[in-house]
Amino acid sequence: MDYDDSIGRSGLAGDDPLPPEDWSGFARTARLDAIYAAHQPELRRYLASRAPRQDVSDLVQDCFRNLAASKGQALALIEKPGAYLIRTARNLLAMRARTGERRMQSAHDSFDETAVAGPDPHAALEARDAIRRIEASLARLKPKTREILLMHRFDGLSYEQIAAAKGLTVKGVEWQIAQAMKAIDRARTAKP
Template sequence: MRPDAEHDLEAAYRAHRTSLFHFLRRNAGAEEAPDLVQEVFARAAGSAQRRQLVNPGGFLRRIAQNLLIDRARRQKSSRAVFYPLREEAEGAIPAAQEWNLEAADLLRLYEAAVDAMPPKTRRVFLMHRVDELSYREIHEALGISIATVEYHMMKALGQIAKAVDGGR
């Protein structure tokens, strides 16, 4: 990764978060827009394309549009279909075991990244992801601005993406 690629993504975040928020609020509603903006930047941080952003605004807008499409598909097919498990015929197979090992490795990398975060960033991240508080609730609980909550979430997601990319 270019040394300034992370800086480029942070600059794109500062430059485009407001317009993305308004776009997502219009298309998904005010309640879901902050989380969707976060998801846009999480996907951007995990994308290999983040290393050579020529048009960051267009890149982020495309991710937002794809999120809305995915969301619409999930809502359309939200009915769960359950199939009976035949334990004798459908036991664990080596590929599933390998996937479980990879999942355990990713979990270890994720936990290490969370532990390595600065205390305030870790607190904001855990309040949102574990306690499921909204940005507004975190802002009120900690007495920090919503923009600061967004900054800490972006910083946390960037550190996690960096740890996961480095650990593979």
């Protein structure tokens, strides 16, 4: 065999540029291919039982992307790539669950909010019924008592003004309003 002194044992000519010191050639790619061939079916089965079917391929790809992205010689230091890939898959699933939960919470509209639910029909019926009972109790009041209550509550007159207008004492006006309020309170608390 002819041996040319200008070509060294590595097969490179003396003036050929040398690769960087951390270059490992095709060994890294070959190792990734071997890991993929060995662990992809197991990883796919693991993810298929925990994720929607349409997401499994994307998750497998993400797991191997994380493995390939490990810097420098870290790939060579991983003793159990299958366990590393399963742990990566578990972390990706947890991350997707957290982001999915946040996305669902932000899109959630509570049924109890008035904008969605509208007015409460039961409360409206109860309020209408209470108003009817109060109106009926006002109608049953003596005309003088009813008039004094309406002058105070709706016209905004003070006890002194009502007393002067009706020819009563302030104590008499207070007593008439107290009688009216008792009747209204009984009507409000009465069961239909």
